[in-house]
Amino acid sequence: MPVRNMIDAIRDAIDVAMAADDRVLILGEDVGVRGGVFQATKGLIEKYGESRVIDSPLAESSIAGVAIGMALEGLRPIAEMQFADFILPAVNQIISEAAKMRYRSYNDYSVPMVIRAPFGGGVHGGLYHSQSNETIFMHCPGLKMVVPSTPYDAKGLLLSAIADPDPVVFYEHKRLYRLIKEEVPDGHYTVPIGQAKVARPGRDLTIISYGLMVHFALEAAAALAKDGVEAEVVDLRTLLPLDQDTVLTSVRKTKRAMVVYEANRTLGPGAEVSALIAEHALFDLDAPVLRVAGLDIPAMPYNQVQEEFFLPSPDKIAKAAEALMAS
Amino acid sequence: MPVRNMIDAIRDAIDVAMAADDRVLILGEDVGVRGGVFQATKGLIEKYGESRVIDSPLAESSIAGVAIGMALEGLRPIAEMQFADFILPAVNQIISEAAKMRYRSYNDYSVPMVIRAPFGGGVHGGLYHSQSNETIFMHCPGLKMVVPSTPYDAKGLLLSAIADPDPVVFYEHKRLYRLIKEEVPDGHYTVPIGQAKVARPGRDLTIISYGLMVHFALEAAAALAKDGVEAEVVDLRTLLPLDQDTVLTSVRKTKRAMVVYEANRTLGPGAEVSALIAEHALFDLDAPVLRVAGLDIPAMPYNQVQEEFFLPSPDKIAKAAEALMAS
Amino acid sequence: MAKTQPKAPQGLSQDGLVQIYKDMLVARLLDERMWTLNRIGKAPFVISCQGQEASQVGWAAALRPDDVVVPYYRDMGVAIQRGMTIRELMLAFFGKQGDPNSNGRQMPGHFGCRRLNMVSGSSVVIVQMLHAVGVAYAMKMRKQDRVAAVAFGEGATAEGDFHEALNWASIYRLPVLFVCENNGYAISVPQKKEMAVENVSERARAYDMPGVTVDGNDVLAVYEAAVEAVERGRRGDGPTLLELKTYRVVPHSSDDDDRVYRSREEVEAWKQRDPIKQYQLTLIEMGLWDAQRDQAVRAEIQAEIEAAVEEADRAPFPAAEDALRFVYADEEGR
């Protein structure tokens, strides 16, 4: 089976979808000749032509808004936001329009579209090329919000997202694009939206995470194992709808829980996970629910010292796990 | 002492600030001759003139962005968004720019501005005149986020916000504008940003809330008292920075906690409150942390049956409190 | 001075000419009735098309049923021209079960109905322009001769999406008819505080796009200009920005009091230019209408309205749990 990194898996997913269904098209800044600034769409304009691979004007609200219109008329647009930091001008179109179209029209109209965006830090992107702003969309019923952490999942989830009849926000961690390779089948397969995965089984505590942080959690778990602590790592994969069962089942088993995320700590996605546990598994807990998260500062600084300081790391996660085991 | 409702208290705060400091000015849609669609700025254009009371073009991004520029140049703008639902086109200016200006310039530039917006439902506003989207800003370090629940607090907090050297998002619950009257002093006084208030003391459980929901919580508490259950009601007043001490002190005392908010349940502000409790007061708890919140649907419907169905009510809160006492 | 006989635009039959009048009349009478229902406490909200009926029915009449229409909240005339019935509009007005627009989820004035190829709108101004552009992109990609038509107020043109939509449509020469119903105010804010130019159509030049301004109270002028723009779109010659100068003769909505921001003289002057009265005269001059028919038709419409009021008033609200449906595509149908 071919081995692919995440960016290749994503490009392959788009290619497979475009080959199978001529309603699928892509639009975004530099997605055409340039193949996207991360090369997620490389070669597609040559293959599918300018009318299905649109180098859009530099205007995110229009990228989302025009994609909504395309979807209303039966196309299956995949819109790319060049960086998740720059999705903000499109937030009105996404939240007011895409997320509410089916609901407000009582099922008469719908918006089957995907919005892809590279997010996350640790790539020397400074304040505006490192953000993790998924909270905005996770709080928004009518949307789905997906964040893969492996090449295999990225392809399978993206194919699910493209086929999904509702708008899906699809966040790809920039640092994962080329970090890991694994076997990724050719052709069509899907990973279902809304299902978390136990990335590593364990009995002593549960670390719940998504995106790059899953790998940091796994590293931490490996280190903890050396001291005889068996951490279970849950990869959420989808933030909305959240797979409560997988989370709660794990926590009920281990009796200790920690959420790791890179977004600002306050009201980041981990707040919801923690609240769910506090509501549904409180009597199972032997320890407080910890959060290891991005700092509560406006965004991740550029210089490497402060970038590291901002981000959760395997070491920080392991330390928190030790504290959790001690309480 | 004069008795005022919330809209009068807000207008009075703006008036007091504008009279005292000619750097203070207001801008927004219909804030001039019309005095704002809720009359929060009524009479001010006659008093302070067109250059300090600006009937802006219908464009929220520019309302925020121009206000940022004014603040950079030493003015103290108060920008009005006609409804919180329509703040979304301005989210990029608020989050990318206002919230990060001081940080990114290493204290060289700052944005002392206030963004006021009527939010919340129960006023037959339908999907787009009822939203409670405060999550977006509460998750954003660099901003402050204030939500008063009484006329007295509204005036005092607004005067604090106007004097604050950093950008403050100030949400006013539409249904509270004319619901309650109380004594509100003339002239200048402040209520500090960042301090919650115990709106009703109690020993059996803590209900944490803000905005209109505080009053519903108080009604529920009164009903519960008849059955001998003494609920403590905490009015957060400020969502960012959150007053953790007041929340945790109360929960440690009552050992039972419930958060009530009108925003969508998933990752609404109550998720953060619940996560804080799960992290810092877990061993004090005798029961799960409950959330009584807006439904996880795109927004509140127009027809009265479904509007009621969406919103937390005194009755729903009391029922949840009974469940909490029983667990 | 001998007045020249009014001439019917090409492509409009006598029935078509009369139908336009009837649609305008339905819009007016229904709108008036909604205000009285609001004033007696039967419904919390009205937003009104009064004064803009010629603009609305005029541009909508230039389209085919298979074209896509993206109206804004004031466009009850458009909804009626497309075929939404008095009964349906009254159910929507009361927020009742069976409202085809949103089943009572949205405030009145939020039109949308797949049967009529009329895309559902939100309360958020101008966003729909981009939807029309996307729809038109799909049409052009499929080499269809259909067009998308989208309407908005002149105040809303200050929003960034206005610019982004015109920019896209012009780059790709898409078949879009952009209709600005310029009634001179955005709630209380007069045009001179909304823009520095006198005509919204002047903005079209910034996109190398034709911009046309016509008298929005002259329904046949509106129709003709819209037809020309629609043909341009069908031919593959790209979008048009059409500005209709008109006036709303009532407050912005039932929550508004327009006396604080405009003089009664101004309102009266515009009432003198009432689009329905004007068009009635035209039809009479054309020999297609007379006072008797007018009375009969009005009575018919009124009767239909009263029946609709009664039915809508009695109709149930949607069930509470119905609010949980259609967040996602979990079920078919409605």
Added chain:
Amino acid sequence: MAKTQPKAPQGLSQDGLVQIYKDMLVARLLDERMWTLNRIGKAPFVISCQGQEASQVGWAAALRPDDVVVPYYRDMGVAIQRGMTIRELMLAFFGKQGDPNSNGRQMPGHFGCRRLNMVSGSSVVIVQMLHAVGVAYAMKMRKQDRVAAVAFGEGATAEGDFHEALNWASIYRLPVLFVCENNGYAISVPQKKEMAVENVSERARAYDMPGVTVDGNDVLAVYEAAVEAVERGRRGDGPTLLELKTYRVVPHSSDDDDRVYRSREEVEAWKQRDPIKQYQLTLIEMGLWDAQRDQAVRAEIQAEIEAAVEEADRAPFPAAEDALRFVYADEEGR
């Protein structure tokens, strides 16, 4: 054919003319050095001003120190003209303690410094236009004769904020100089996919605002056009949209590969029109410059750059905990 002797614009002394050249040269040499530092792994990122030095120094030179400048990420020439030193720019490039722009928080190219009346910018395109409008509003309200000047690329003009900013500035006739540095591309996207018009300046008419296009590689032409616009602003006659046609002769940034989207011939042709070489010739023809001085000045600048590289390379990064400062106004100073 006898060439006419170049004429210095009014209001520029001989020193001023030479200073413009030196600023352009500093920008170029510094920028070139940054690329080599990046290529040898000393710094993760460069974004470049190369090719646009005439545009940048030209418009900035038209302003007074008490005017407010709002540059964009490509405007190193502006920062230099305003007085940011080589040393400071090199500290910023390395993300080190002491960088006056952000103390190493932002990527290189994000200029801002209160001392120089240069507002801090983000990476988000075009948002700064509205900031300039707000600044200008404050100036006008206080009846000052200052102006605000803001720059941006032509690609970014597709964003809604472009429209909103021009609209505000024109309604209130604010003293703003809007400078579009049109280098023909937004990363890889050529102008014809960004807009349907040939000149960004054509968009000014939509706001009843003067729009001017000049050769952005001719520094004196840029200067003169900017001075005229600035005077207009000072006089109270409102904003101007100034378009400078230029070219970036290097990739968008160190992460870009421009070979996939533009031909080497096109790049070469523009290199032949190098703004620095052109202006050097002009100065020589004016008798203000010669090869010897040129060599000496280049050597001086290079030496200053090397000293700055050494210092910045050795300088410490900000302390980790320093990242927690200045989220809010909790302390004075820096």
